[in-house]
Amino acid sequence: TLLGVFSRLYVPQLLITGTADAAVLLAPGSAIAGPAGQLLAALVAAGAIAAFLATSSGLLVSFAGALATDVLPGRVRDFRLAAVI
Numbered sequence: 001t002l003l004g005v006f007s008r009l010y011v012p013q014l015l016i017t018g019t020a021d022a023a024v025l026l027a028p029g030s031a032i033a034g035p036a037g038q039l040l041a042a043l044v045a046a047g048a049i050a051a052f053l054a055t056s057s058g059l060l061v062s063f064a065g066a067l068a069t070d071v072l073p074g075r076v077r078d079f080r081l082a083a084v085i
Contacts, residue, residue: 003023003024003027004023006027006031007020007023007027010027010030010031011023011026011027011030014026024044024048025041025044025045026041028040028041028043028044029041060083061083064082064083065082067082068081068082068083
């Protein structure tokens with residue numbers, strides 16, 4: 001993929017050390033020097049955290065919906081109660 005090509009180009013030391021999973025965070029800072037690269041790396045990290053939180057909240061709402069319809073009688077109030085639990 002394109003990320004793999006950029007990682008090999010800008011941070012080849014990650015292949016030697018075996019920490020290739022850090023390439024997503026380190027490649028933008030290595031490609032663009034200075035504060036702009038650090039800002040881009042922070043933006044990538046913030047995007048990863050936002051994706052994690054969005055997935056977690058989606059799973060929580062899905063679980064609350066399943067709990068409200070399968071366990072509780074199935075009214076809107078019960079969904080709200082399941083979401084709080």
